[in-house]
Amino acid sequence: xxxxxDPPAERTAPERAAPAPADxxxxxxxxxxxxxxxxxxxxVTAVLIAQFVHGLVTNPAWEWEVFAQFFTAETVLKAxxxxxxxxxxxxxxxxxxxxVLAFMRLSASPFxxxxxxxxxxxxxxxxxxxxxxxWFNLAYLYKRLDFGIPFGPGFFHxxxxxxxxxxxxxxxxxxxxxxxxxxxxxxxxxLAVDAGQLEAAAALGLPxxxxxxxxxxxxxMRSILPNATNEVISLFKGTSIVSVMAIGELFYQVQVxxxxxxxxxxxxxxxxxxYVLLTTVLSVLQHYVERHFSKGATR
Amino acid sequence: MSTPSAMVEARGIHKSFGSLDxxxxxxxxxxxxxxxxxxxxxxxxxxxLLRTLNHLEKVDSGSVRVNGELVGxxxxxxxxxxxxxxxxLKQRTKIGFVFQNFHLFPHLTVLENLVEAPVAALRRxxxxxxxxxRALLDxxxxxxxxxxxxxxxxxxxxxxxxxxxxxxxxxxxxxxxEPTSALDPxxxxxxxxxxxxxxxxxxxxxxxTHEIGFAREVADTVVFMDGGRIVEQGPxxxxxxxxxxxxxxxxxxxxx
Numbered sequence: 434x435x436x437x438x439d440p441p442a443e444r445t446a447p448e449r450a451a452p453a454p455a456d457x458x459x460x461x462x463x464x465x466x467x468x469x470x471x472x473x474x475x476x477v478t479a480v481l482i483a484q485f486v487h488g489l490v491t492n493p494a495w496e497w498e499v500f501a502q503f504f505t506a507e508t509v510l511k512a513x514x515x516x517x518x519x520x521x522x523x524x525x526x527x528x529x530x531x532x533v534l535a536f537m538r539l540s541a542s543p544f545x546x547x548x549x550x551x552x553x554x555x556x557x558x559x560x561x562x563x564x565x566x567x568w569f570n571l572a573y574l575y576k577r578l579d580f581g582i583p584f585g586p587g588f589f590h591x592x593x594x595x596x597x598x599x600x601x602x603x604x605x606x607x608x609x610x611x612x613x614x615x616x617x618x619x620x621x622x623x624l625a626v627d628a629g630q631l632e633a634a635a636a637l638g639l640p641x642x643x644x645x646x647x648x649x650x651x652x653x654m655r656s657i658l659p660n661a662t663n664e665v666i667s668l669f670k671g672t673s674i675v676s677v678m679a680i681g682e683l684f685y686q687v688q689v690x691x692x693x694x695x696x697x698x699x700x701x702x703x704x705x706x707x708y709v710l711l712t713t714v715l716s717v718l719q720h721y722v723e724r725h726f727s728k729g730a731t732r
Numbered sequence: 733m734s735t736p737s738a739m740v741e742a743r744g745i746h747k748s749f750g751s752l753d754x755x756x757x758x759x760x761x762x763x764x765x766x767x768x769x770x771x772x773x774x775x776x777x778x779x780x781l782l783r784t785l786n787h788l789e790k791v792d793s794g795s796v797r798v799n800g801e802l803v804g805x806x807x808x809x810x811x812x813x814x815x816x817x818x819x820x821l822k823q824r825t826k827i828g829f830v831f832q833n834f835h836l837f838p839h840l841t842v843l844e845n846l847v848e849a850p851v852a853a854l855r856r857x858x859x860x861x862x863x864x865x866r867a868l869l870d871x872x873x874x875x876x877x878x879x880x881x882x883x884x885x886x887x888x889x890x891x892x893x894x895x896x897x898x899x900x901x902x903x904x905x906x907x908x909x910e911p912t913s914a915l916d917p918x919x920x921x922x923x924x925x926x927x928x929x930x931x932x933x934x935x936x937x938x939x940x941t942h943e944i945g946f947a948r949e950v951a952d953t954v955v956f957m958d959g960g961r962i963v964e965q966g967p968x969x970x971x972x973x974x975x976x977x978x979x980x981x982x983x984x985x986x987x988x
Contacts, residue, residue: 633835636788637849637901638825641817647848651839729839729881 499699503690504706512686513707519600519672519682523607524665530608531615538620549616556613562674564610568602569678603675611668618660622653654726662719666712673704683707739764739905739936745784745794747777754780756960757794762905762953765934769947769968772957773983778940781957782907785938786827787820798827798905825853828898832910834890836882842869842893843878846900854901861900868896872926888919892926899930906930908939944987948972956980 489495503509537549556564579587626649634644676685683704691700740762747755754777762768770778783789785796787804795812796803804820805812815823837845846865850856856864869875872892874885882890891911898906908927912920924946931937931950941947947954947968954971956963958979964971975981 627835629831629833629835630837632788633831633837635821636786636824636829636831637897638821638823638853639849640821640852643852647852648837726839729841729883731883 494698495702496696496699499696500702500706503700503703508686508690509683509703509707512681512683513711515681516669516672516683516707517711519603519607519675519680520665520669522604523611523668523672526604526608527611527668528615528619528661530612532619534612534616535619535623538616539623553613553616556610561606561610561671562677565603565606565675565678568606569599571602599678599680603672603678603680607668607672607675611664614664615661618657618664619653621660622655622657623649625656626652651726655723655730658719658723658726662715666715669711669715670708738762739799740785740938741797742781742785743795743797745781745796746792747780747784747789748792754960755784755791758957758960758962760955760962762936762938764936766936766952767931767950768938768953768955769951770938770940770955770957771942771944771947771983772963776957777960778957779909782909782938782940785905785907786824786829788829790814798823803827821853825849825901826904828901828903828906830891830894830898830906830908830911832913834882834887834894834914836890836894836897838882841879841881842874842885845882845893846897849897850900865896865900868899869893871929872896873922886919887915888922891915891923895923895926895930904936906935906937908937908941910940910942912941912943942987944972944984956983958983 534549534552537545538553540546540549559567579590581587630648630652631644634648639648672682673684675682676688679685681689687700687704691697738761740760742758742760745755745758745760746753758777758781760768760781770781772778780789784791785798785803787796790804795805801823802812803823804815806815807813836842837848840848843862843865846868847858847861850861850864851858866875866878869878872895874889874892874896877885877889877893882893885893891914895911911927912923915923920943924943927937927939927946928950939946939951951968953965954968955965956971956975956977956979963977963979964975971980972984975984
């Protein structure tokens with residue numbers, strides 16, 4: 434019964450509130466315990482931060498005028514746009530395929546479950562950069578893509594190089610990589626929804642798709658969203674890997690510029706500032722989307 | 733005791749989970765407009781039996797008919813073919829089910845919980861469904877909670893919403909799976925009152941419960957189950973006051 438150690442202090446209060454005998458003692462002041470070392474830690478941390486900021490401002494090697502010159506330069510803005518496109522297409526395609534894979538893994542058919550598992554296994558195992566280079570060289574493997582009856586005649590065909598350009602290969606690589614992770618996140622979210630919810634929906638005779646769209650997914654979104662935002666942000670920064678394919682996204686463009694003018698640090702800061710800025714926007718967006726899906730929740 | 737007017741006819745229901753035989757050949761008849769209360773110790777198979785009646789649980793053998801229609805299967809010759817999910821879902825709209833833990837949809841308001849099935853499953857116009865839902869909420873005494881989210885309600889209120897949600901489909905038959913077992917004792921009465929009111933209106937109901945007093949007051953038939961079988965059944969005066977089987981006697985002596 435550890436609870437009985439504290440209350441005596443409280444029990445004295447009503448006693449004192451009752452009519453006091455002769456002389457009423459003054460009310461007692463409560464003094465919290467002091468934490469001198471906490472203040473010392475605060476002081477040390479504050480000095481370190483001040484030094485860092487001071488260095489940023491006064492060290493000429495940061496070359497802030499070069500940063501300012503290139504931060505909104507047209508080539509950089511174009512590169513930011515390419516980065517955003519890679520992120521949006523990669524995320525959209527990745528999550529559409531991810532949802533399909535997640536429901537395959539939750540399917541009653543062992544075959545579908547194993548195919549989805551195999552996909553996730555394979556694409557989580559191969560480093561993204563290896564995959565990207567692989568897709569970039571797809572034309573070397575398959576010169577022509579035919580569409581038609583499997584193992585039978587083809588109806589129309591494309592040159593692989595024409596259909597899958599550098600940008601296409603990059604989006605494909607990012608999306609296929611993303612799908613493996615998205616599948617697991619969506620599956621986790623669906624599993625987190627109480628089984629009773631599906632049962633109640635089934636007992637009410639709701640059509641199968643409606644059960645998923647209206648009952649399960651909105652509730653699953655609560656646990657999907659934090660992880661999904663992580664993935665989107667990680668993909669957004671991961672687009673810098675695409676620079677190995679000579680696509681004019683942010684990081685590649687910055688490298689091109691400092692290769693020309695030698696101003697490495699300020700140009701890396703240009704890229705850093707854009708990544709930080711856009712990640713912040715995503716985080717704010719996450720807050721509002723999560724709020725939308727927390728309707729009726731108590732925490 | 734099979735009668736031509738039986739609304740529910742369960743015949744030879746067998747069900748096992750792995751090596752555990754939960755139902756070992758259960759026959760049950762329920763006439764239209766009657767209240768059947770199923771009693772029995774936990775693990776006796778009463779909840780499983782209830783769940784086979786709307787095909788939430790598939791049977792290993794046996795058949796269930798509601799209003800003469802096979803539930804979950806189509807008969808051809810001597811074989812029962814399981815229906816497509818879409819057809820089973822359609823059958824379930826005629827059989828209301830109330831769960832022990834309510835299972836309200838937490839992200840939808842009380843009104844949205846009630847409107848969902850009539851609109852999505854029966855394709856009623858939204859406006860009619862909303863009007864019907866409000867009337868039902870009024871009936872269970874929760875008209876002022878239409879826009880509340882389930883988690884802000886007490887357990888008793890949530891269960892009354894869950895009953896209203898089942899009623900919104902205007903089912904021919906209502907199944908209750910221990911509707912008061914998850915409730916604080918002082919909240920049991922308000923839920924039982926709603927169920928009693930339904931009984932007085934002549935709703936056909938099967939109620940799995942531990943509330944002996946409720947069984948005595950409302951039931952037309954009391955069914956006592958033990959070990960996956962129906963041990964005895966009859967009017968409450970007979971089963972509760974003059975049980976013929978030892979197992980019934982010992983169960984009642986423990987719960988009364």
